[in-house]
Amino acid sequence: MLRVAKLSLQKWPGRALDALNSAISGIVFALLDLLDFILCFFYRFVDGVLEENPIPCYCYHNRGKQGILDVEEEEEEVSETLYERRNFFRQMDLLSLKERSHGGGEGGGGGKLRSSRWSDCGCESCVSWQGKGEEKLHLVVREPSQARSISQNVSPENVVFIHGFLSSSSFWTQTVFPYLSEATTLHFRMFALDLLGFGRSPKPLNCLYRVKEHREMIETSVIEQFRLKSFHIVAHSMGCIIALALASKYPESVKSITLVAPPYFPSNEMKQCYTPLNKLAGRKVWPPLLLASSIMSWYEHLGRTVCFLFCRNHLIWEWIIGSITRRRDLNFLVRDMTQHTHHSAWHTMHNVICGGAKLQDKYLEVVKRAGISLRIIHGDKDQVVPVECSHNMKSKVPFADLQILNDADHNTVIVGREKSFSRDLEKFWLYSGI
Template structure:
């Protein structure tokens, strides 16, 4: 779990939902879907917001999920209490365009770190990406069994298991339609959140090699009232993993402070 050390108070006071995005994890992976921002939002609405009749909630997201989270918060600006964005890939409007800037920065032809290599492979070398998905993603259960035998670990970390639970179709279209396509819409969504005074908390590690640190600073400039926390000696992954307890405590304090203030 991402939050293994939640307090008893939080468990009693909140209903927590960990969402597998459409096309990833255990969520459906339709072949006739283009995995647009609208598709992802509709999945969250149909699986979480509508069934549980959520009319007041907080949103927490990491990396690519931040784009979807900002869009969701803007759509439900009267219901969302706060939004916590961890390493948000935000690129302000420019002459070259936010979408092109996002593609060049987040899918550059690099072999390190591994996440950027994967993004480059899926974005620029489509046939190779399809081969990887065919060999590994399509047969992820077989590879999981092999990994369990080699490591003698019965319960593999979810971050390892979920890594291959997608298809090339879902990964490729999500990459282009969310990170690149959604980049040009973020300014509008942030304007909506600013007008609605939705509490925004931005977190990023100062050693992040996947999402440039300037993304968080630029988002802070776009939404000046947002709180920005730069975590020393943390990268794109360890900004959460390896410091789960600290991350959880800070998040709980944030939620309590907002809810207590609204009650007063």
């Protein structure tokens, strides 16, 4: 009994801190609810003045569609988290304006839409895709040695790299491409892409950025354009969901899959998409990273304001940071965080990370049945995607090779160990090709 009492006393400081965190979080998020509620009026008014065909928000739209759907139907749907995020002031129904004459947040509705909003950045790098005739993803392609391919008439191995949320192809061109061995550069053709809505890829407004749209753009821009018959996939974070969708569509063509920090949350609940939202963006003020994720994930208008201040003015911020650090070239991780619009990031967050949660088990079943070589890598200090996600995926696919790296977080699982990571990839590709 004394031992139990002693253990209770030891746990008391932690419980007290948790209670304090919950109390402060309740107050802070009540204020954020109010602020987002007010910003809803602001953006509705300004959009109506500055935009010919304004995009409605999701604040007062009731999707009204229930039931269990198959994979194809679910991919056509948008995540419930877009419509049903709790907000104290919306729940009070203070406005009683659910009859929106312009519809309810269907990614822009009908009609012709401009490619950017007044709150988006219009610099050359952000809108360069608009001048192209057809909408395809921005790619960085590293071709194998032409001399070897011609002399031996051997088709190269192909690898498709898919980045995570708020990132771009630079994540791979900076961490893997420079560290590949000479033998790999002779045998392999590398494709690093900017996902739809990120980097230099198209960021259309009349798009919901579901898993389906992301996968189809990769099909069009990479698989069909370069006529890939077989390929390996390497993906990080959110990109892992899209990678599994791609593999489930082409199980006979995918030779191996490497997933780094996959956000996988198995659940039997009807509203499975709420699991990643609550796990990755729980409404807490501590730690700070969780607070930032919560603001950007729960609050449509606060998130748009953050994008308006930082993404729209990224050239100014890059100049300020460069002046302070005295560096001409910013770190790619910093630069990539602003290369998106609020529309593309907001919908991708909810429709891929949250909405994709109810699709991943079906994707993994296809991978499992096809016997595709699967490798999972995760850092034990990851505060963005908990390491339990990879353990859960390993339980789902027992033959998967799971590697947990000590003292590595969401980015340092690769960044800082680029050479060893690249060598491990090469070994896995060689093993999978046998």
